[in-house]
Amino acid sequence: MKRFLLLLPFIFLLGCSLPEISDVIPPVTVVMYPYEGAVISQNVQITVQASDETGLSKVWYYVDGVKKEEKTAAPYTFTLDISGLTKKVNHVIQSAAQDKDGNIGYSPVVNFIVADSPDITPPSVVITNPQGGQVVEGIVNIIAHAEDERSVQKVAFFIDGDSVGATSAYPYMYNWNTEGYSDSTSHTIYAKAFDSGGNSAISPVITVTVYPRTGPAGDTTPPSALFLYPITGTTVQGTIQVSVDLSDNRGVSQAEFYVDGQLTESADNPDSPWIYNWDTSSKADSSAHSLYVKAYDEAGNVGTTGLLIVTVQ
Incomplete structure:
Protein backbone atom coordinates (compact mmCIF):
# COMPACT_ATOMS: atom_id res chain seq x y z
CA MET A 1 0.00 0.00 0.00
CA LYS A 2 2.83 2.40 0.83
CA ARG A 3 4.43 1.86 -2.60
CA PHE A 4 1.09 2.52 -4.30
CA LEU A 5 0.65 5.82 -2.46
CA LEU A 6 4.10 6.96 -3.54
CA LEU A 7 3.23 6.36 -7.19
CA LEU A 8 0.01 8.37 -7.09
CA PRO A 9 1.67 11.86 -7.43
CA PHE A 10 3.77 10.62 -10.36
CA ILE A 11 0.71 9.22 -12.15
CA PHE A 12 -1.13 12.47 -11.51
CA LEU A 13 1.69 14.50 -13.11
CA LEU A 14 1.68 12.27 -16.17
CA GLY A 15 -1.97 13.03 -16.70
CA CYS A 16 -1.49 16.79 -16.55
CA SER A 17 0.09 18.96 -19.22
CA LEU A 18 2.75 21.42 -18.10
CA PRO A 19 1.85 25.09 -18.47
CA GLU A 20 3.25 26.67 -21.63
CA ILE A 21 6.12 29.07 -20.94
CA SER A 22 5.21 32.47 -22.33
CA ASP A 23 7.62 34.65 -24.33
CA VAL A 24 8.96 37.44 -22.15
CA ILE A 25 11.88 38.51 -24.36
CA PRO A 26 11.27 41.88 -26.08
CA PRO A 27 12.22 42.54 -29.71
CA ALA A 115 19.68 73.09 -39.84
CA ASP A 116 18.72 76.75 -40.13
CA SER A 117 19.72 76.97 -43.81
CA PRO A 118 19.41 74.75 -46.90
CA ASP A 119 22.18 72.26 -47.58
CA ILE A 120 23.70 73.01 -50.99
CA THR A 121 27.07 71.29 -50.53
CA PRO A 122 27.30 67.81 -52.05
CA PRO A 123 28.97 64.94 -50.21
CA SER A 124 32.25 63.34 -51.24
CA VAL A 125 32.68 59.63 -51.92
CA VAL A 126 35.45 57.28 -53.03
CA ILE A 127 35.75 53.51 -53.43
CA THR A 128 38.34 52.23 -50.93
CA ASN A 129 38.03 48.53 -51.76
CA PRO A 130 38.76 46.98 -54.21
CA GLN A 131 41.49 49.07 -55.82
CA GLY A 132 41.48 50.00 -59.50
CA GLY A 133 43.29 47.38 -61.56
CA GLN A 134 42.81 44.65 -58.97
CA VAL A 135 42.00 41.05 -59.95
CA VAL A 136 39.01 39.84 -57.92
CA GLU A 137 37.13 36.60 -57.38
CA GLY A 138 34.33 35.13 -55.28
CA ILE A 139 32.53 37.52 -52.94
CA VAL A 140 34.08 40.99 -53.08
CA ASN A 141 33.39 43.55 -50.35
CA ILE A 142 32.96 46.82 -52.22
CA ILE A 143 33.56 49.55 -49.62
CA ALA A 144 32.95 53.27 -50.08
CA HIS A 145 34.12 56.11 -47.88
CA ALA A 146 31.61 58.98 -47.90
CA GLU A 147 31.62 62.29 -46.04
CA ASP A 148 29.32 65.29 -45.85
CA GLU A 149 29.37 68.53 -43.86
CA ARG A 150 25.99 67.58 -42.38
CA SER A 151 25.06 63.94 -42.91
CA VAL A 152 25.31 61.19 -45.51
CA GLN A 153 21.87 59.70 -46.09
CA LYS A 154 22.85 56.68 -48.20
CA VAL A 155 25.42 55.31 -50.62
CA ALA A 156 24.43 53.41 -53.78
CA PHE A 157 26.74 51.06 -55.68
CA PHE A 158 26.97 50.61 -59.44
CA ILE A 159 28.64 47.86 -61.47
CA ASP A 160 29.00 48.43 -65.21
CA GLY A 161 26.59 51.35 -64.83
CA ASP A 162 23.82 49.27 -63.24
CA SER A 163 22.61 49.97 -59.71
CA VAL A 164 23.20 46.86 -57.59
CA GLY A 165 22.40 48.03 -54.08
CA ALA A 166 22.39 50.83 -51.54
CA THR A 167 22.92 51.23 -47.82
CA SER A 168 22.46 53.92 -45.20
CA ALA A 169 24.57 52.07 -42.62
CA TYR A 170 28.24 52.80 -42.01
CA PRO A 171 30.57 51.32 -43.16
CA TYR A 172 29.05 51.71 -46.62
CA MET A 173 29.51 48.26 -48.13
CA TYR A 174 28.09 45.99 -50.83
CA ASN A 175 28.93 42.29 -51.20
CA TRP A 176 29.48 41.62 -54.91
CA ASN A 177 29.26 38.00 -56.04
CA THR A 178 31.51 37.66 -59.10
CA GLU A 179 30.58 34.03 -59.79
CA GLY A 180 28.06 35.03 -62.45
CA TYR A 181 30.63 37.01 -64.46
CA SER A 182 32.79 35.62 -67.25
CA ASP A 183 36.44 34.89 -66.51
CA SER A 184 39.06 37.50 -67.40
CA THR A 185 36.44 40.21 -68.02
CA SER A 186 36.83 43.82 -66.88
CA HIS A 187 34.10 45.63 -64.96
CA THR A 188 33.61 49.19 -63.75
CA ILE A 189 32.58 50.11 -60.21
CA TYR A 190 31.51 53.41 -58.72
CA ALA A 191 29.47 54.68 -55.79
CA LYS A 192 26.97 57.51 -55.49
CA ALA A 193 26.48 59.28 -52.15
CA PHE A 194 23.37 61.24 -51.14
CA ASP A 195 23.14 63.69 -48.26
CA SER A 196 20.17 64.81 -46.18
CA GLY A 197 19.80 67.95 -48.29
CA GLY A 198 19.16 66.01 -51.48
CA ASN A 199 22.64 66.64 -52.89
CA SER A 200 24.59 63.78 -54.44
CA ALA A 201 28.08 63.00 -55.72
CA ILE A 202 29.66 60.17 -57.70
CA SER A 203 32.99 58.56 -56.88
CA PRO A 204 35.78 58.13 -59.43
CA VAL A 205 35.18 55.01 -61.51
CA ILE A 206 37.51 52.07 -60.97
CA THR A 207 38.01 49.02 -63.20
CA VAL A 208 38.65 45.50 -61.91
CA THR A 209 39.11 42.14 -63.60
CA VAL A 210 37.31 38.96 -62.61
CA TYR A 211 39.92 36.30 -61.83
CA PRO A 212 40.57 33.92 -64.76
CA ARG A 213 39.53 30.67 -63.05
CA THR A 214 39.48 28.86 -66.40
CA GLY A 215 40.92 29.72 -69.78
CA PRO A 216 44.19 29.20 -71.60
CA ALA A 217 47.15 27.72 -69.77
CA GLY A 218 49.64 30.20 -68.38
CA ASP A 219 50.36 32.27 -65.31
CA THR A 220 47.05 33.43 -63.89
CA THR A 221 48.14 33.66 -60.25
CA PRO A 222 48.33 37.24 -58.94
CA PRO A 223 51.15 38.28 -56.63
CA SER A 224 50.62 38.57 -52.89
CA ALA A 225 51.28 41.84 -51.08
CA LEU A 226 51.06 42.30 -47.31
CA PHE A 227 51.95 45.27 -45.11
CA LEU A 228 54.48 44.40 -42.40
CA TYR A 229 54.73 47.98 -41.10
CA PRO A 230 52.90 50.12 -40.27
CA ILE A 231 49.71 48.43 -39.19
CA THR A 232 46.31 50.05 -39.57
CA GLY A 233 45.48 52.54 -36.81
CA THR A 234 49.14 53.48 -36.24
CA THR A 235 50.06 57.11 -35.51
CA VAL A 236 53.22 58.11 -37.40
CA GLN A 237 55.44 61.16 -37.76
CA GLY A 238 58.49 62.27 -39.73
CA THR A 239 59.94 59.74 -42.16
CA ILE A 240 58.85 56.14 -41.60
CA GLN A 241 59.92 52.91 -43.23
CA VAL A 242 56.97 51.28 -44.96
CA SER A 243 57.69 47.55 -45.19
CA VAL A 244 55.74 45.22 -47.50
CA ASP A 245 56.06 41.47 -47.99
CA LEU A 246 55.85 40.58 -51.71
CA SER A 247 55.58 37.13 -53.27
CA ASP A 248 54.56 35.50 -56.54
CA ASN A 249 54.82 32.01 -58.01
CA ARG A 250 57.07 33.40 -60.78
CA GLY A 251 58.37 36.60 -59.23
CA VAL A 252 57.17 40.17 -58.64
CA SER A 253 58.17 42.46 -61.51
CA GLN A 254 56.97 45.79 -60.09
CA ALA A 255 55.55 47.30 -56.91
CA GLU A 256 53.69 50.59 -56.45
CA PHE A 257 53.02 52.51 -53.23
CA TYR A 258 49.87 54.67 -53.03
CA VAL A 259 48.91 57.34 -50.50
CA ASP A 260 45.27 58.51 -50.54
CA GLY A 261 44.87 56.90 -53.97
CA GLN A 262 47.86 58.74 -55.48
CA LEU A 263 50.91 56.86 -56.77
CA THR A 264 53.83 57.92 -54.56
CA GLU A 265 56.63 55.47 -55.36
CA SER A 266 57.32 52.47 -57.61
CA ALA A 267 60.12 49.93 -57.95
CA ASP A 268 61.07 47.38 -60.63
CA ASN A 269 61.92 43.83 -59.54
CA PRO A 270 61.64 44.78 -55.86
CA ASP A 271 63.14 42.74 -53.05
CA SER A 272 60.94 41.30 -50.31
CA PRO A 273 60.36 42.86 -47.95
CA TRP A 274 60.12 45.99 -50.06
CA ILE A 275 61.01 49.02 -47.95
CA TYR A 276 60.08 52.59 -48.82
CA ASN A 277 60.96 55.66 -46.75
CA TRP A 278 57.76 57.71 -46.61
CA ASP A 279 58.19 61.35 -45.61
CA THR A 280 55.03 62.47 -43.80
CA SER A 281 56.22 66.02 -43.03
CA SER A 282 53.98 67.56 -45.72
CA LYS A 283 50.84 66.05 -44.18
CA ALA A 284 48.67 68.01 -41.77
CA ASP A 285 48.80 67.15 -38.07
CA SER A 286 46.17 64.66 -36.88
CA SER A 287 45.20 63.87 -40.50
CA ALA A 288 44.25 60.33 -41.55
CA HIS A 289 45.66 58.79 -44.72
CA SER A 290 45.00 55.58 -46.64
CA LEU A 291 47.90 53.43 -47.87
CA TYR A 292 48.02 50.45 -50.20
CA VAL A 293 50.52 48.68 -52.44
CA LYS A 294 50.04 47.04 -55.83
CA ALA A 295 52.29 44.19 -56.96
CA TYR A 296 52.62 43.07 -60.59
CA ASP A 297 54.13 39.99 -62.21
CA GLU A 298 55.43 39.51 -65.76
CA ALA A 299 52.11 38.01 -66.90
CA GLY A 300 50.27 41.20 -65.95
CA ASN A 301 48.53 39.77 -62.89
CA VAL A 302 47.99 42.29 -60.11
CA GLY A 303 47.80 41.79 -56.36
CA THR A 304 46.88 44.50 -53.88
CA THR A 305 47.32 44.86 -50.15
CA GLY A 306 44.34 45.64 -48.01
CA LEU A 307 43.69 49.32 -47.35
CA LEU A 308 45.67 50.59 -44.35
CA ILE A 309 44.74 53.77 -42.44
CA VAL A 310 47.34 55.73 -40.44
CA THR A 311 47.26 59.08 -38.67
CA VAL A 312 50.06 61.62 -39.08
CA GLN A 313 50.96 63.37 -35.83
Missing part, protein backbone atom coordinates in the same frame (compact mmCIF):
# COMPACT_ATOMS: atom_id res chain seq x y z
CA VAL A 28 15.48 44.21 -30.67
CA THR A 29 15.28 47.43 -32.68
CA VAL A 30 17.66 50.16 -33.80
CA VAL A 31 17.42 53.38 -35.82
CA MET A 32 19.78 53.00 -38.79
CA TYR A 33 19.17 56.50 -40.21
CA PRO A 34 19.44 59.30 -39.28
CA TYR A 35 22.61 58.44 -37.43
CA GLU A 36 23.79 60.03 -34.18
CA GLY A 37 24.56 63.75 -34.57
CA ALA A 38 23.07 64.15 -38.06
CA VAL A 39 22.28 67.67 -39.27
CA ILE A 40 19.11 67.66 -41.38
CA SER A 41 17.81 70.41 -43.63
CA GLN A 42 14.79 68.72 -45.25
CA ASN A 43 12.40 65.82 -44.74
CA VAL A 44 14.34 62.55 -44.73
CA GLN A 45 13.60 58.85 -44.55
CA ILE A 46 13.93 57.17 -41.17
CA THR A 47 15.24 53.62 -41.51
CA VAL A 48 14.55 51.21 -38.65
CA GLN A 49 15.65 47.62 -38.18
CA ALA A 50 13.79 45.29 -35.84
CA SER A 51 13.79 41.56 -35.11
CA ASP A 52 12.24 39.06 -32.72
CA GLU A 53 12.53 35.28 -32.46
CA THR A 54 8.74 34.80 -32.39
CA GLY A 55 7.83 37.45 -34.95
CA LEU A 56 6.91 41.13 -34.91
CA SER A 57 3.42 42.60 -34.80
CA LYS A 58 4.32 46.27 -35.35
CA VAL A 59 7.11 48.84 -35.33
CA TRP A 60 6.81 52.58 -34.67
CA TYR A 61 8.95 55.56 -33.76
CA TYR A 62 9.00 58.64 -31.54
CA VAL A 63 10.29 62.16 -32.17
CA ASP A 64 11.07 64.06 -28.98
CA GLY A 65 9.00 61.51 -27.06
CA VAL A 66 5.88 61.89 -29.24
CA LYS A 67 4.68 58.68 -30.91
CA LYS A 68 4.49 58.89 -34.69
CA GLU A 69 3.69 56.48 -37.52
CA GLU A 70 3.68 52.70 -37.09
CA LYS A 71 3.97 49.81 -39.54
CA THR A 72 3.05 46.14 -39.31
CA ALA A 73 5.38 44.83 -42.02
CA ALA A 74 8.91 45.44 -43.24
CA PRO A 75 10.58 47.49 -44.56
CA TYR A 76 10.29 49.77 -41.55
CA THR A 77 10.90 53.12 -43.20
CA PHE A 78 9.16 56.36 -42.26
CA THR A 79 9.25 59.98 -43.42
CA LEU A 80 10.61 62.42 -40.87
CA ASP A 81 8.72 65.71 -41.28
CA ILE A 82 10.91 68.51 -39.90
CA SER A 83 8.50 71.37 -40.67
CA GLY A 84 7.33 71.65 -37.06
CA LEU A 85 10.70 71.13 -35.40
CA THR A 86 12.71 73.97 -33.90
CA LYS A 87 15.92 74.70 -35.77
CA LYS A 88 19.41 74.63 -34.28
CA VAL A 89 18.37 72.64 -31.21
CA ASN A 90 18.78 68.99 -30.35
CA HIS A 91 15.97 66.53 -31.20
CA VAL A 92 15.75 62.79 -30.56
CA ILE A 93 14.38 59.81 -32.47
CA GLN A 94 13.65 56.44 -30.91
CA SER A 95 12.10 53.33 -32.44
CA ALA A 96 9.95 50.71 -30.72
CA ALA A 97 8.93 47.20 -31.74
CA GLN A 98 6.24 44.90 -30.36
CA ASP A 99 6.24 41.14 -30.81
CA LYS A 100 3.24 38.83 -31.14
CA ASP A 101 3.22 38.18 -27.39
CA GLY A 102 2.97 41.87 -26.55
CA ASN A 103 6.57 42.42 -25.47
CA ILE A 104 7.96 45.82 -26.48
CA GLY A 105 11.59 46.69 -27.14
CA TYR A 106 13.03 50.18 -27.54
CA SER A 107 16.06 51.37 -29.48
CA PRO A 108 18.77 53.66 -28.15
CA VAL A 109 17.86 57.28 -28.84
CA VAL A 110 19.43 59.07 -31.81
CA ASN A 111 20.15 62.79 -31.53
CA PHE A 112 19.87 65.10 -34.54
CA ILE A 113 19.67 68.81 -35.33
CA VAL A 114 17.52 70.66 -37.86
Whole structure:
Protein backbone atom coordinates (compact mmCIF):
# COMPACT_ATOMS: atom_id res chain seq x y z
CA MET A 1 0.00 0.00 0.00
CA LYS A 2 2.83 2.40 0.83
CA ARG A 3 4.43 1.86 -2.60
CA PHE A 4 1.09 2.52 -4.30
CA LEU A 5 0.65 5.82 -2.46
CA LEU A 6 4.10 6.96 -3.54
CA LEU A 7 3.23 6.36 -7.19
CA LEU A 8 0.01 8.37 -7.09
CA PRO A 9 1.67 11.86 -7.43
CA PHE A 10 3.77 10.62 -10.36
CA ILE A 11 0.71 9.22 -12.15
CA PHE A 12 -1.13 12.47 -11.51
CA LEU A 13 1.69 14.50 -13.11
CA LEU A 14 1.68 12.27 -16.17
CA GLY A 15 -1.97 13.03 -16.70
CA CYS A 16 -1.49 16.79 -16.55
CA SER A 17 0.09 18.96 -19.22
CA LEU A 18 2.75 21.42 -18.10
CA PRO A 19 1.85 25.09 -18.47
CA GLU A 20 3.25 26.67 -21.63
CA ILE A 21 6.12 29.07 -20.94
CA SER A 22 5.21 32.47 -22.33
CA ASP A 23 7.62 34.65 -24.33
CA VAL A 24 8.96 37.44 -22.15
CA ILE A 25 11.88 38.51 -24.36
CA PRO A 26 11.27 41.88 -26.08
CA PRO A 27 12.22 42.54 -29.71
CA VAL A 28 15.48 44.21 -30.67
CA THR A 29 15.28 47.43 -32.68
CA VAL A 30 17.66 50.16 -33.80
CA VAL A 31 17.42 53.38 -35.82
CA MET A 32 19.78 53.00 -38.79
CA TYR A 33 19.17 56.50 -40.21
CA PRO A 34 19.44 59.30 -39.28
CA TYR A 35 22.61 58.44 -37.43
CA GLU A 36 23.79 60.03 -34.18
CA GLY A 37 24.56 63.75 -34.57
CA ALA A 38 23.07 64.15 -38.06
CA VAL A 39 22.28 67.67 -39.27
CA ILE A 40 19.11 67.66 -41.38
CA SER A 41 17.81 70.41 -43.63
CA GLN A 42 14.79 68.72 -45.25
CA ASN A 43 12.40 65.82 -44.74
CA VAL A 44 14.34 62.55 -44.73
CA GLN A 45 13.60 58.85 -44.55
CA ILE A 46 13.93 57.17 -41.17
CA THR A 47 15.24 53.62 -41.51
CA VAL A 48 14.55 51.21 -38.65
CA GLN A 49 15.65 47.62 -38.18
CA ALA A 50 13.79 45.29 -35.84
CA SER A 51 13.79 41.56 -35.11
CA ASP A 52 12.24 39.06 -32.72
CA GLU A 53 12.53 35.28 -32.46
CA THR A 54 8.74 34.80 -32.39
CA GLY A 55 7.83 37.45 -34.95
CA LEU A 56 6.91 41.13 -34.91
CA SER A 57 3.42 42.60 -34.80
CA LYS A 58 4.32 46.27 -35.35
CA VAL A 59 7.11 48.84 -35.33
CA TRP A 60 6.81 52.58 -34.67
CA TYR A 61 8.95 55.56 -33.76
CA TYR A 62 9.00 58.64 -31.54
CA VAL A 63 10.29 62.16 -32.17
CA ASP A 64 11.07 64.06 -28.98
CA GLY A 65 9.00 61.51 -27.06
CA VAL A 66 5.88 61.89 -29.24
CA LYS A 67 4.68 58.68 -30.91
CA LYS A 68 4.49 58.89 -34.69
CA GLU A 69 3.69 56.48 -37.52
CA GLU A 70 3.68 52.70 -37.09
CA LYS A 71 3.97 49.81 -39.54
CA THR A 72 3.05 46.14 -39.31
CA ALA A 73 5.38 44.83 -42.02
CA ALA A 74 8.91 45.44 -43.24
CA PRO A 75 10.58 47.49 -44.56
CA TYR A 76 10.29 49.77 -41.55
CA THR A 77 10.90 53.12 -43.20
CA PHE A 78 9.16 56.36 -42.26
CA THR A 79 9.25 59.98 -43.42
CA LEU A 80 10.61 62.42 -40.87
CA ASP A 81 8.72 65.71 -41.28
CA ILE A 82 10.91 68.51 -39.90
CA SER A 83 8.50 71.37 -40.67
CA GLY A 84 7.33 71.65 -37.06
CA LEU A 85 10.70 71.13 -35.40
CA THR A 86 12.71 73.97 -33.90
CA LYS A 87 15.92 74.70 -35.77
CA LYS A 88 19.41 74.63 -34.28
CA VAL A 89 18.37 72.64 -31.21
CA ASN A 90 18.78 68.99 -30.35
CA HIS A 91 15.97 66.53 -31.20
CA VAL A 92 15.75 62.79 -30.56
CA ILE A 93 14.38 59.81 -32.47
CA GLN A 94 13.65 56.44 -30.91
CA SER A 95 12.10 53.33 -32.44
CA ALA A 96 9.95 50.71 -30.72
CA ALA A 97 8.93 47.20 -31.74
CA GLN A 98 6.24 44.90 -30.36
CA ASP A 99 6.24 41.14 -30.81
CA LYS A 100 3.24 38.83 -31.14
CA ASP A 101 3.22 38.18 -27.39
CA GLY A 102 2.97 41.87 -26.55
CA ASN A 103 6.57 42.42 -25.47
CA ILE A 104 7.96 45.82 -26.48
CA GLY A 105 11.59 46.69 -27.14
CA TYR A 106 13.03 50.18 -27.54
CA SER A 107 16.06 51.37 -29.48
CA PRO A 108 18.77 53.66 -28.15
CA VAL A 109 17.86 57.28 -28.84
CA VAL A 110 19.43 59.07 -31.81
CA ASN A 111 20.15 62.79 -31.53
CA PHE A 112 19.87 65.10 -34.54
CA ILE A 113 19.67 68.81 -35.33
CA VAL A 114 17.52 70.66 -37.86
CA ALA A 115 19.68 73.09 -39.84
CA ASP A 116 18.72 76.75 -40.13
CA SER A 117 19.72 76.97 -43.81
CA PRO A 118 19.41 74.75 -46.90
CA ASP A 119 22.18 72.26 -47.58
CA ILE A 120 23.70 73.01 -50.99
CA THR A 121 27.07 71.29 -50.53
CA PRO A 122 27.30 67.81 -52.05
CA PRO A 123 28.97 64.94 -50.21
CA SER A 124 32.25 63.34 -51.24
CA VAL A 125 32.68 59.63 -51.92
CA VAL A 126 35.45 57.28 -53.03
CA ILE A 127 35.75 53.51 -53.43
CA THR A 128 38.34 52.23 -50.93
CA ASN A 129 38.03 48.53 -51.76
CA PRO A 130 38.76 46.98 -54.21
CA GLN A 131 41.49 49.07 -55.82
CA GLY A 132 41.48 50.00 -59.50
CA GLY A 133 43.29 47.38 -61.56
CA GLN A 134 42.81 44.65 -58.97
CA VAL A 135 42.00 41.05 -59.95
CA VAL A 136 39.01 39.84 -57.92
CA GLU A 137 37.13 36.60 -57.38
CA GLY A 138 34.33 35.13 -55.28
CA ILE A 139 32.53 37.52 -52.94
CA VAL A 140 34.08 40.99 -53.08
CA ASN A 141 33.39 43.55 -50.35
CA ILE A 142 32.96 46.82 -52.22
CA ILE A 143 33.56 49.55 -49.62
CA ALA A 144 32.95 53.27 -50.08
CA HIS A 145 34.12 56.11 -47.88
CA ALA A 146 31.61 58.98 -47.90
CA GLU A 147 31.62 62.29 -46.04
CA ASP A 148 29.32 65.29 -45.85
CA GLU A 149 29.37 68.53 -43.86
CA ARG A 150 25.99 67.58 -42.38
CA SER A 151 25.06 63.94 -42.91
CA VAL A 152 25.31 61.19 -45.51
CA GLN A 153 21.87 59.70 -46.09
CA LYS A 154 22.85 56.68 -48.20
CA VAL A 155 25.42 55.31 -50.62
CA ALA A 156 24.43 53.41 -53.78
CA PHE A 157 26.74 51.06 -55.68
CA PHE A 158 26.97 50.61 -59.44
CA ILE A 159 28.64 47.86 -61.47
CA ASP A 160 29.00 48.43 -65.21
CA GLY A 161 26.59 51.35 -64.83
CA ASP A 162 23.82 49.27 -63.24
CA SER A 163 22.61 49.97 -59.71
CA VAL A 164 23.20 46.86 -57.59
CA GLY A 165 22.40 48.03 -54.08
CA ALA A 166 22.39 50.83 -51.54
CA THR A 167 22.92 51.23 -47.82
CA SER A 168 22.46 53.92 -45.20
CA ALA A 169 24.57 52.07 -42.62
CA TYR A 170 28.24 52.80 -42.01
CA PRO A 171 30.57 51.32 -43.16
CA TYR A 172 29.05 51.71 -46.62
CA MET A 173 29.51 48.26 -48.13
CA TYR A 174 28.09 45.99 -50.83
CA ASN A 175 28.93 42.29 -51.20
CA TRP A 176 29.48 41.62 -54.91
CA ASN A 177 29.26 38.00 -56.04
CA THR A 178 31.51 37.66 -59.10
CA GLU A 179 30.58 34.03 -59.79
CA GLY A 180 28.06 35.03 -62.45
CA TYR A 181 30.63 37.01 -64.46
CA SER A 182 32.79 35.62 -67.25
CA ASP A 183 36.44 34.89 -66.51
CA SER A 184 39.06 37.50 -67.40
CA THR A 185 36.44 40.21 -68.02
CA SER A 186 36.83 43.82 -66.88
CA HIS A 187 34.10 45.63 -64.96
CA THR A 188 33.61 49.19 -63.75
CA ILE A 189 32.58 50.11 -60.21
CA TYR A 190 31.51 53.41 -58.72
CA ALA A 191 29.47 54.68 -55.79
CA LYS A 192 26.97 57.51 -55.49
CA ALA A 193 26.48 59.28 -52.15
CA PHE A 194 23.37 61.24 -51.14
CA ASP A 195 23.14 63.69 -48.26
CA SER A 196 20.17 64.81 -46.18
CA GLY A 197 19.80 67.95 -48.29
CA GLY A 198 19.16 66.01 -51.48
CA ASN A 199 22.64 66.64 -52.89
CA SER A 200 24.59 63.78 -54.44
CA ALA A 201 28.08 63.00 -55.72
CA ILE A 202 29.66 60.17 -57.70
CA SER A 203 32.99 58.56 -56.88
CA PRO A 204 35.78 58.13 -59.43
CA VAL A 205 35.18 55.01 -61.51
CA ILE A 206 37.51 52.07 -60.97
CA THR A 207 38.01 49.02 -63.20
CA VAL A 208 38.65 45.50 -61.91
CA THR A 209 39.11 42.14 -63.60
CA VAL A 210 37.31 38.96 -62.61
CA TYR A 211 39.92 36.30 -61.83
CA PRO A 212 40.57 33.92 -64.76
CA ARG A 213 39.53 30.67 -63.05
CA THR A 214 39.48 28.86 -66.40
CA GLY A 215 40.92 29.72 -69.78
CA PRO A 216 44.19 29.20 -71.60
CA ALA A 217 47.15 27.72 -69.77
CA GLY A 218 49.64 30.20 -68.38
CA ASP A 219 50.36 32.27 -65.31
CA THR A 220 47.05 33.43 -63.89
CA THR A 221 48.14 33.66 -60.25
CA PRO A 222 48.33 37.24 -58.94
CA PRO A 223 51.15 38.28 -56.63
CA SER A 224 50.62 38.57 -52.89
CA ALA A 225 51.28 41.84 -51.08
CA LEU A 226 51.06 42.30 -47.31
CA PHE A 227 51.95 45.27 -45.11
CA LEU A 228 54.48 44.40 -42.40
CA TYR A 229 54.73 47.98 -41.10
CA PRO A 230 52.90 50.12 -40.27
CA ILE A 231 49.71 48.43 -39.19
CA THR A 232 46.31 50.05 -39.57
CA GLY A 233 45.48 52.54 -36.81
CA THR A 234 49.14 53.48 -36.24
CA THR A 235 50.06 57.11 -35.51
CA VAL A 236 53.22 58.11 -37.40
CA GLN A 237 55.44 61.16 -37.76
CA GLY A 238 58.49 62.27 -39.73
CA THR A 239 59.94 59.74 -42.16
CA ILE A 240 58.85 56.14 -41.60
CA GLN A 241 59.92 52.91 -43.23
CA VAL A 242 56.97 51.28 -44.96
CA SER A 243 57.69 47.55 -45.19
CA VAL A 244 55.74 45.22 -47.50
CA ASP A 245 56.06 41.47 -47.99
CA LEU A 246 55.85 40.58 -51.71
CA SER A 247 55.58 37.13 -53.27
CA ASP A 248 54.56 35.50 -56.54
CA ASN A 249 54.82 32.01 -58.01
CA ARG A 250 57.07 33.40 -60.78
CA GLY A 251 58.37 36.60 -59.23
CA VAL A 252 57.17 40.17 -58.64
CA SER A 253 58.17 42.46 -61.51
CA GLN A 254 56.97 45.79 -60.09
CA ALA A 255 55.55 47.30 -56.91
CA GLU A 256 53.69 50.59 -56.45
CA PHE A 257 53.02 52.51 -53.23
CA TYR A 258 49.87 54.67 -53.03
CA VAL A 259 48.91 57.34 -50.50
CA ASP A 260 45.27 58.51 -50.54
CA GLY A 261 44.87 56.90 -53.97
CA GLN A 262 47.86 58.74 -55.48
CA LEU A 263 50.91 56.86 -56.77
CA THR A 264 53.83 57.92 -54.56
CA GLU A 265 56.63 55.47 -55.36
CA SER A 266 57.32 52.47 -57.61
CA ALA A 267 60.12 49.93 -57.95
CA ASP A 268 61.07 47.38 -60.63
CA ASN A 269 61.92 43.83 -59.54
CA PRO A 270 61.64 44.78 -55.86
CA ASP A 271 63.14 42.74 -53.05
CA SER A 272 60.94 41.30 -50.31
CA PRO A 273 60.36 42.86 -47.95
CA TRP A 274 60.12 45.99 -50.06
CA ILE A 275 61.01 49.02 -47.95
CA TYR A 276 60.08 52.59 -48.82
CA ASN A 277 60.96 55.66 -46.75
CA TRP A 278 57.76 57.71 -46.61
CA ASP A 279 58.19 61.35 -45.61
CA THR A 280 55.03 62.47 -43.80
CA SER A 281 56.22 66.02 -43.03
CA SER A 282 53.98 67.56 -45.72
CA LYS A 283 50.84 66.05 -44.18
CA ALA A 284 48.67 68.01 -41.77
CA ASP A 285 48.80 67.15 -38.07
CA SER A 286 46.17 64.66 -36.88
CA SER A 287 45.20 63.87 -40.50
CA ALA A 288 44.25 60.33 -41.55
CA HIS A 289 45.66 58.79 -44.72
CA SER A 290 45.00 55.58 -46.64
CA LEU A 291 47.90 53.43 -47.87
CA TYR A 292 48.02 50.45 -50.20
CA VAL A 293 50.52 48.68 -52.44
CA LYS A 294 50.04 47.04 -55.83
CA ALA A 295 52.29 44.19 -56.96
CA TYR A 296 52.62 43.07 -60.59
CA ASP A 297 54.13 39.99 -62.21
CA GLU A 298 55.43 39.51 -65.76
CA ALA A 299 52.11 38.01 -66.90
CA GLY A 300 50.27 41.20 -65.95
CA ASN A 301 48.53 39.77 -62.89
CA VAL A 302 47.99 42.29 -60.11
CA GLY A 303 47.80 41.79 -56.36
CA THR A 304 46.88 44.50 -53.88
CA THR A 305 47.32 44.86 -50.15
CA GLY A 306 44.34 45.64 -48.01
CA LEU A 307 43.69 49.32 -47.35
CA LEU A 308 45.67 50.59 -44.35
CA ILE A 309 44.74 53.77 -42.44
CA VAL A 310 47.34 55.73 -40.44
CA THR A 311 47.26 59.08 -38.67
CA VAL A 312 50.06 61.62 -39.08
CA GLN A 313 50.96 63.37 -35.83
